[in-house]
Amino acid sequence: MTHPSAAALTAHVLHKRFLIKESGQTIHAVADITLAIQAGTLTALVGPDGAGKTTLLRMMAGLMKPDEGQLHVLGIDVAANPQAIQDRISYMPQRFGLYEDLSVQENLDLYADLHGVPQAMRLKRYARLLEMTNLARFTARLAGQLSGGMKQKLGLACTLVRLPELLLLDEPTVGVDPLSRRELWEIVQQMIDDEQLTVLVSTAYLDEAERCARVFVLHEGKLVAQGSPAEIRHHARSLCFIVTPPQGQPPRFLQTRLLDNTENIIDAVPQGGAVRFIRRPGGDQRHLDALLGGAPVTAVEERLEDGFMMLLHKQYVAEPRETIALKAAVRLKAVEVESLDKGKDHAGDVIIEVRDLVRRFGDFTAVDNISFSIRRGEIFGVLGPNGAGKTTTFRMLCGLLPASSGFLRVAGVDLRHARAIARRKIGYVSQKFALYGDLSVMENLEFFGSAYGLSGERLRERIAVVMRQFDLQDKEKSPSGQLPGGYKQRLAMAVGLLHEPDILFLDEPTSGTDPQRRREFWRRITALSEVGTTIIITTHFMEEAEYCDRIVIQDAGKLLALGTPQEVRTQAGGKDSRLNMEEAFISIVEQGRQRDNETAAMEIRP
Template identity: 70%
Template sequence: MAHDAPALAGRGLHKRFQIKGVAEPTRALDDVTLEVPAGKLTALVGPDGAGKTTLLRLAAGLMSADEGSLSVLGIDVAKDPQSVQDRISYMPQRFGLYEDLSVQENLDLYADLHGVSRSVRRERYARLMEMTDLGRFTDRPAGKLSGGMKQKLGLACTLVRSPALLLLDEPTVGVDPLSRRELWEIVQQLVDDEQLSVIVSTAYLDEAERCAQVFVLQGGKLIAQGAPGEIRDKAKDLCFIATPPKGTAPRTLQAKLLDAPASIIDAVPQGGEVRFIRKPDANAASVDALLEGAPVESVPARLEDGFMVLLRTQQAKAKAAPTELAATAPRGESKDDVVIEVKDLVRKFGDFTAVASTSFDVRRGEIFGLLGPNGAGKTTTFRMLCGLLPASSGFLQVAGVNLRTARAHARSKIGYVSQKFALYGNLTVAENLHFFGGAYGLRGNRLHDRMQTVLQQFDLVGQEQATSGQLPGGFKQRLAMATGLLHEPEILFLDEPTSGTDPLARREFWRRITALAEAGVTIIITTHFMEEAEYCDRIVIQDAGKLLAIGTPQQVRVQAGSAADSRLSMEEAFIDIVTQAREAKRAPAQGAHA
């Protein structure tokens, strides 16, 4: 296929939005000039609010730039958006599936909307069902699909016609590693087989590493572009792995390194160790003092390392470490105390068993991770632990309260941050804090003092009068965290809190969580970012309602077949454990049919 024009070409693009309650307009795009090659897989990466979604919406003809020019497939999108929309397919972050309709009915609906003929759709459906492995589920309602399957159906609906350009806005947000890998295999197959042009925005830098070209946005400006190798080279010869001393958690060493911005650009737990990026001009003695004799070796740079160097360099001034979080656990209580106890926990929905006889306990100040593929039962387990869903049977005690008999009392001791922004979008930041503080029983000076404290802790000072629903995703997440911690709970439940956030925001989030755990707050978290499992003291991996693994991250890596001295990533361990369990389950079934 010949490509006479670039997939996208923008010159001097500007786009501003006015957020109610904020005096200055937000510069979503600020003098962006770029050219995206046709027939390639291209990534847009950058922190939350960088302008990635705005650029994709401009390319899709859904909004127009305030200044500058933009052509898509050689067409001026401002002058002729319909011609552009006739040749592209766009999958937004929240793709609109009709959950009461079946998989097939959703496909038919989108084919009708795009005017796809009966003869063309027969061939197209067959190809899409083969690629997505949804052929077995054509009669199933979309609402009954797992998160990963919904994303694959959304992609299939987007592709019911064969576009010249595919725009994907964070297509793998909220998707487990197995489903994420399958989605990328589908996209890569389209690029290889059909020379399709694909532009994808993503918060996962390992995904961007697959692309031919990467564009890095920050604060509405284009700060870097090039092949992944060119971005990686920003961190060349600056990346190291440190092995923490015995008895020191990787997250503790990571926090110490992050709190030394004069010497360290970035640090993140990895495989039971800590990967860090040293500043080029860092004093060697200062770095050695931070490491306290921990063994160190040099490692090759990754795309994420180059990305973090770019972002830290662009920051006008180094951010201060998060405000120290005061201890919230009752004085005199030991960190060895069991604050959550689960025995033979079962949850059924009719004949379907979502959670099957699960048992574990969690200690005070522990960070405990619930991991599993979409549809594994972890969210159901999570909701039972929070008191949002009653168990069908089994014993469940949280903060010394039996949840089967006193859920309301237990809820007064816990904080909860949901996966989706669950605050009141039409209220300001201050109004949300005031409302939820009152719901938690805070009044007068106590409420005022706690509001001021969390506004400072979560960098929300100056945003008090901003309408919550119009805030960028990263600000919404910080507001949700501030609200969940207003009443100083003993236990904090976090349901995929970093879904869709960039590496920089994830580092800042986990620095706060580490401080909370050190203060005695117990953290229960679900996540699809497997690197985040490295922050946990212990994790469980569930699938099909059953507990497959439990232990420290290192113990789980060993269960997956890792030698004690190897560096198996948590994502590799997760995929190995889930795949082995599924294969073992299929083997008897296949034997029975033999």
């Protein structure tokens, strides 16, 4: 075991390059990185998508050799003896390989066999892991039948089935609800406290990085900053403020105006019914005051995410100030003036109506008698823990799954009788990239445009529009499967909007993306809602609920809360509550479960 004061991992002038055969281009995935990680500590890797985090972790795990530089893990040279490292560490990649046709117990046994865990150690180790993950009641259940959060906890248990000296986690909480995310971090912290385990985690959640002793910030393969969370936060010191929008106005509209004001603003994001922003040092205060129109402004303490956004801003300082997202929004408004007028004419019309909706799978009720309505041009969030029934609800709203009972009308069509007609008025973007990876960007647009019934000049016009809206012109011949994550998301959005749907369904579209890309994504969504498109979205990023006009929270198939973000926060904590949306979400779900437990206890009393 490595001594707590020693370095568990050191890298010196590390480089890793990849050659893209189709273009002949060389990608510098990791460039000139030097760092050290102390034993017994919790350390975070953060950075935009494509920053090199996964490549760096794979080299540290001995799965990939550096092209240049030195990398030592637990005192072992990775290039010289990768197997010796793999015998002493555990690595949990983003897509951990659970065997879904095996039970929870069988998965644990399999990984114990693979790691050579002695039989004498297994029972004690299993008992500890099952207790920490709260999976002891589910050892006979097939892994494929677990919720997303339970799968992640089982994956972590399988990773820890032996006693590693170093644990590498690549975005372990992607696609996991706040409750399960909290439980996963409790498990990790318990292992650090009890076993002095060294943990290195890459994460898209900057609040998770706040837990760490040290944070490394990567950008385009380079290490641009390192230090404690306090040292990273310091980059935004005295530049962070909260402003409250006029009564009744969604914060996203004020956020949009602030983001457009690049002369004075570096970042802006909705928070607790207000907008948190970072001022540009040396900006024009009079111009900013005029923009805010006398709205109350309060200075606030900087967060790690604020320091992170400042660091990214410094990396982009040589680029044009107007971001891709803002340019796309301007283009969208320019080419959709007719739709904007149409959207205003019908704003407030009910476009989705749900009454007493039920979906059963055999004896299991996934959605239990829920009711709500959604208005045209509204951004409506469907939230809930993993396994709460929100995906089933989402699929019924899209016409992909029939309801067992109840009434469901979408875009004026009763889905129980005319699902195909309704689907023509719907656009859908799934969480996972679902387009044809071997086809180019243009070929995907042509194929799906034809599938939507577009042809000839109309198809060419719509392709030209979405190519401009989503800045895809320079990628039209690129194989879509080889696009960076941000471009894949843009292409999926372009395909979903080709046929000008009345309603756009988005299933966890920002899962695993960094804060900067989430800002860009929501800037586009705000522009779409302004031209009358109705947006229905599922997400596990609770800050994104603040962009919604209204949200619904489900658990165990039941509707627990429905209203504006402020109404939901009030339901969670009272009129004077200062809860953020994640705290409100957890409170409402826990209150609902407590009521269910009390009801069940009363039913079994003699």
